[in-house]
Amino acid sequence: MRLINVETYEIETFMGDAVPEYSILSHTWSQDEVSLHDMQDLDLAKSKKGFRKIEYCCQQARADGWNFAWIDTCCIDKTSSAELSEAINSMYRWYSNAMSCYAYLVDTEVRSTQEFLELLVPKAKGKKRFLPRWFSRGWTLQELIAPFDLQFFTVDWVCIGSKRALKGAISAVTGIPASVLDHSKNVYTYPVASRMRWASMRSTTRSEDLAYCLMGIFNVHLPLLYGEGHRAFIRLQEEILKTTNDHTLFIWGLLSEARYQVAVGLRQRQEKLTGMVAQNPRDFQDTPVWIRSTLVL
Known part of the structure; x- marks a missing residue:
């Protein structure tokens, strides 16, 4: 498993039980993402738009006390079909084992949990609900369910609440029971x-x-x-x-x-x-x- 050293931005490889505690990023892909190859030249990586969320993730991991982070864009060698297959088959476990998961909502600019709730479940009659793209993508379903601790962040990396605190609203817009979101009931049941x-x-x-x-x-x-x-x-x-x-x-x-x-x-x-x-x-x-x-x- 490849992980980013959150201090140096170097990619380090760990095997089996030697994998340290790590945080993990959940996001939607866009143009100009940073690849594993790009990370070999940090100046090149930093010149790409996709480096912004890598930097945000690493800063948050440091603040939370974790030395490593995993981000799919730059921690998988996608030129290797064998490695890609292993990574995708391991993805749920990796998100489940992460100490913290940061869900980056690149299309969301609210400043508080209450504003975020108002977007998801508007109180005003007739007001249209805004659902961040993150909630409509296939890959982010397992990334929502698997982690025990998941925090939501806006485009400017403002924390707007946790999965547990927002489980009622998230359940309402996704159809996923709150008991699955807070891990009080096993998803496989x-x-x-x-x-x-x-x-x-x-x-x-x-x-x-x-x-x-x-x-x-x-x-x-x-x-x-x-x-x-x-x-x-x-x-x-x-x-x-x-x-x-x-x-x-x-x-x-x-x-x-x-x-x-x-x-x-x-x-x-x-x-x-x-x-x-x-x-x-x-x-x-x-x-x-x-x-x-x-x-x-």
């Missing part, structure tokens, strides 16, 4: 269909990542095959079926009220059903919040 529903309104740049970003949520592993398109999501479901008897994975296709009462609440599908498994997490967006993993087909 929730039905497969419920976890799929949490991802149903999120998107990724590459279609394969809609599957790869969910591996940790379901505690499964997959080889990365970029170029396979939506087949990746089918492989994900096949792997899930190997590890659980939870048949709610098939609820997306239940359109008969006679077979299961929940069909009353599902929107009528216009597309043709294609097989037992879903084609996209969006197929689960109508899953009832009360669904249990005891569905019998």
Whole structure:
């Protein structure tokens, strides 16, 4: 595992139990990010726009008492398919093991927790909700759930609250139960269909990542095959079926009220059903919040 030394900005490598305590950054990618190769020339790295959040993260880690930080843009050698595959398969664990996670909301400029709450859940009647892009991306789903301690920061690195303090509002806008956000209940105890529903309104740049970003949520592993398109999501479901008897994975296709009462609440599908498994997490967006993993087909 590669980590940034928050004092020197050097990239150091650790193996197995030798990995020290570290903080971790959660963010959305943009143009001019800093790569692992860029970090070999610190002057070059600092000239890029993406270095700003690296600097913010390292400064915060130092303030919190951590000597190292992990940031996906510059701690993974993306020219190595083997390393990229290992990193993506390890991502959930890395976020879970982090001492602190900093969620950087690059499109948010509020100055307080209360202002942030007002953006997420407006009190004024008719006022439109503003949802930072971070809440709509596929990769940030596991980055929201996995860490025990997660703090939100604005574009200017103003801390606007923690996941635990904001769990009610976050639950309201994401559909993720507060008990998952505060870790009072294990995420793996929730039905497969419920976890799929949490991802149903999120998107990724590459279609394969809609599957790869969910591996940790379901505690499964997959080889990365970029170029396979939506087949990746089918492989994900096949792997899930190997590890659980939870048949709610098939609820997306239940359109008969006679077979299961929940069909009353599902929107009528216009597309043709294609097989037992879903084609996209969006197929689960109508899953009832009360669904249990005891569905019998």
